[in-house]
Amino acid sequence: QSALTQPASVSGSPGQSITISCTGTSSDVGSYNLVSWYQQHPGKAPKLMIYEVSKRPSGVSNRFSGSKSGNTASLTISGLQAEDEADYYCCSYAGSSTLVVFGGGTKLTVL
Amino acid sequence: QVTLRESGPALVKPTQTLTLTCTFSGFSLSTSGMCVSWIRQPPGKALEWLALIDWDDDKYYSTSLKTRLTISKDTSKNQVVLTMTNMDPVDTATYYCARSYRPGFYFDYWGQGTLVTVSS
Numbered sequence: 001q002s003a004l005t006q007p008a009s010v011s012g013s014p015g016q017s018i019t020i021s022c023t024g025t026s027s028d029v030g031s032y033n034l035v036s037w038y039q040q041h042p043g044k045a046p047k048l049m050i051y052e053v054s055k056r057p058s059g060v061s062n063r064f065s066g067s068k069s070g071n072t073a074s075l076t077i078s079g080l081q082a083e084d085e086a087d088y089y090c091c092s093y094a095g096s097s098t099l100v101v102f103g104g105g106t107k108l109t110v111l
Numbered sequence: 112q113v114t115l116r117e118s119g120p121a122l123v124k125p126t127q128t129l130t131l132t133c134t135f136s137g138f139s140l141s142t143s144g145m146c147v148s149w150i151r152q153p154p155g156k157a158l159e160w161l162a163l164i165d166w167d168d169d170k171y172y173s174t175s176l177k178t179r180l181t182i183s184k185d186t187s188k189n190q191v192v193l194t195m196t197n198m199d200p201v202d203t204a205t206y207y208c209a210r211s212y213r214p215g216f217y218f219d220y221w222g223q224g225t226l227v228t229v230s231s
Contacts (some may be wrong), residue, residue, distance in 0.1 A: 033229050036217035038158070045207060046158065051217035054158055093216040099171045100148070100160040100216055 003028065003101035004090055009110040017078040020106045022090030023071060028101055034093035037066060037075045041086045042067040048094075049088075050075060077108070085110045113137035115147075115208050115222035119170040122228050123198050125172030129227060133191040137220075140186050141166055146211045147191040148218065150183065159204075164191055165213055200229045 005023040012018040022029065022037075029035055033053045038046035048057050050066035053073065058086070063078045077084055090103040119131035133147060140147060149161040162182040163171045172180050181194045191208060205226045209218035 034214070034216050038218070045221040046218070047221075048217060048219050051219070052215065057219060091158075091160075091217070093214075096171075098174055102150075102158045102160060105157045109230060 003094070003098075004092060004103035006088075006090060006103040006106045008104070009107045009109065011111055012077075012080045013111045014080050014082065016080050017076060018074045018080060018108065019042065020077075020088055020090075020108070022075070022092075022103050024073070024092055024094075024101070025071055026095035028092040028098075029068065029073050031095070032093045033068065035066065035068060035073040036091045036092065037064075038086075038089045039086045046089060080110050082110050084108060097111040113210060113220045115210065115220060117206060117208050117222045117225040119206075119225055119227065121226060122225070122230065124231050125199055125229060127198050129193075129195045129198050129202070131180070131193045131195075131206055131208075131225065131227075133207070133222060135191070135210070137209065140164075140184055140189070140191070144212045144214075146213055146216075149191075149193045150207045150209055150210055150218070151202075152207070152224075153201075153204040154205075161195075161206075162193060163211070176223050198229045202222050203227065203229045 008081045037050040053068045054066040094101045115135040141197040148163040164182045205224040207224045210220040
């Protein structure tokens, strides 16, 4: 059982927007603006898409955005494209004892 | 250009000790704030953070695996080594190393991963 809770799957049609939630606790997501999101295509290493809740690394499409409210972080993908079909993982700093926790992952299907 | 590459055995027997090496380039682990982590992913399952070592040689471990893990670095060789004792079939996974920073704790560069199978 992962420390952060994500929906197992989400789906959307090309051009639509989808949001993936990531629910933690007051010990991780709720206490630190250190949530990151990763995209993973089958057989590939994860790729950083969002860091520090809402920042985008250079080269990542502005169709990807992040936010946080209380103990829940969210990743929104707008203008869905076929290439966005992948697994997405959230991650949060969780203090000096636990350090880092991941979510269970969400499979995004582009219909 | 930042790159990381994991190396180690593809197959280990139960109860054996696993030793994995992460060889990196394009950055120095002696730079303030720089860190390298190990993260694993069992087949079809989620990512699991295992351990982190930072520029100051501070080490952090997953609470659930702390007693089995040791992380170390050789700055001159640009390598980070992870050992995991008492391997079990449930430890079968792809093991990744990844670069991160303190503060921030996000993983911006990843190796391609190495699949380790635990079987007799």
